[in-house]
Amino acid sequence: MNQQGERQKIWTREFIGMSLSNTFIYVAQYAMIAALPIVIMTEYGGGDVEAGLAMTFFQIGTVVARPCAGILIDAVNKRRLMISILTVFFILMCSFAFAATLSALYGLRLVHGVVFAVATTTAAALAALILPPARKGEGIGYFALSTNLAMVAGPMIGLLILEYFTPTVLFAALSVLAAISIAAGGAHRLPDEIILPAKTGRALSVTTFIERRALAPALIAGILFFAYGSVLTFIPLYTRSLGLSSETSLFYACYAGAILVTRPFVGRIFDRKGSDYTVYPGLALFAAGMFLLGNIEGLSGLIAASLLLGAGFGAVTPALQTLAVRSAPPARAGVATATYFWSLDISVGLAAAGLGVVAVTYGYAFTYSIVDVAVIALGAVCYALWRRSART
Known part of the structure; x- marks a missing residue:
């Protein structure tokens, strides 16, 4: 070669x-x-x-x-x-x-x-x-x-x-x-x-800890992880309420399998066509998976929801991570990566608390089919506004 x-x-x-x-x-x-x-x-x-x-x-x-x-x-x-x-x-x-x-x-x-x-x-x-x-x-x-x-x-x-x-x-x-x-x-x-650090001479400030250029994709990813946090936190309890607790591991396996199958395609599409061609379809699949998850009645619905969620989530999150890291110079790659993951850490923690109240009050089905779909739609709007401002 x-x-x-x-x-x-x-x-x-x-x-x-x-x-x-x-x-x-x-x-x-x-x-x-x-x-x-x-x-x-x-x-x-x-x-x-x-x-x-x-x-x-x-x-x-x-x-x-x-x-x-x-x-x-x-x-x-x-x-x-x-x-x-x-x-x-x-x-x-x-x-x-x-x-x-x-x-x-x-x-x-x-x-x-x-x-x-x-x-x-x-x-x-x-x-x-x-x-x-x-x-x-x-x-x-x-x-x-x-x-x-x-x-x-x-x-x-x-x-x-x-x-x-x-x-x-x-x-x-x-x-x-x-x-x-x-x-x-x-x-x-x-x-x-x-591996060697660059000498930037930067004074200590808020921007020392947070990469401003990576903030927009990090916050959009955080919105999506807020919705995903309800899956991570409540899916064992939800499947138990449906009498499908023994199939919880199958849900995760199908979810990971969908990501494994689709990841090579979405990565190449991102590099050749741009982020819009992976983020928008991914958001649509992710929202469809959440809505289906809130309306399932049996094992086939659970598997279908896991496949949609895996394909959608697997298309969106690497694209946003790439945008976050690529937005900063190599000397700030560590801070840009930390900014991205910090947003996810906070979002998942807030989801466990905030969506827990919704789930207890209105049920898991309502949380998945209404609240999470609305959160994903908010993420889509924020992404569209950010991309429009970035082009102007």
Whole structure:
């Protein structure tokens, strides 16, 4: 292959390493989401409130650390930062096995949130910088698959281990994943122009923590994640109310499968045609999936809704992430990536609280078919207005 072809490659060893490292970080998190409530109830004698606090402390750590992560990434050697934070991640996973009290467990989850924010932001920023400019949309779409696949694999791994083994075995398994993530994320050397910080001389201000040019796509993505947060939070309870609780894992599998099948196409369309050709169709599919989810009566409807949601969500979010990262110069890639993810962290947390009130008052079906569709429509309007202003 000629030099030009080499520069246009997506699947380099470095990109694969970052994708694998990101996958293992997210697998550990989703395994924790599914398994920790059970561990807290069976091993610590806690109840629903205590189980929920484990996620609360994690979210606090993530939301607080995300803006600082962006500054850190742009200020230091990115490869060294990646290796260092993954090493801390490994030590943290090992430490969960020795948490003797709930207070200790909550403290570890708080630190886990901080480490998760820094590690995932670093991996995403490096992956975006490694990708060739002409194929950045397609590449970020592939990179985002690591999160989607982890959403399916993580809960399955966590629950299967707890079904047959002890929590100590669970944390040991997650420690092994953390060790593999170090090898995947830090094994390859990267060019100095990617990993070394640029000397900007920027004074400390709000824009130090938030990349203004990435704010619009980040906020639009946050609106969509607000709707998606209701799926992430309430789908197990909703399927149980429909008598389909045993099919919840199938919902997530079909959702991830739809993303896996459509992602190569939407990434290429983004790079060749532009974001409008992926965002608008994706929003339409996502809204249709939410409406169908609120009006299902059986398994076939649940699967159809998951496929529509996967295809729509998988088309929109990588496009907005690419727009956020591409809007800033390479020297601000870390802050731009952090700005994008920070918006998502806050939106998912607000969805769990705000939409929880709606769901309890009016039901899950109403929340999905009316409220979420209205939220997605708002996102479409904001995107249209932003794109119009960007062209003028």
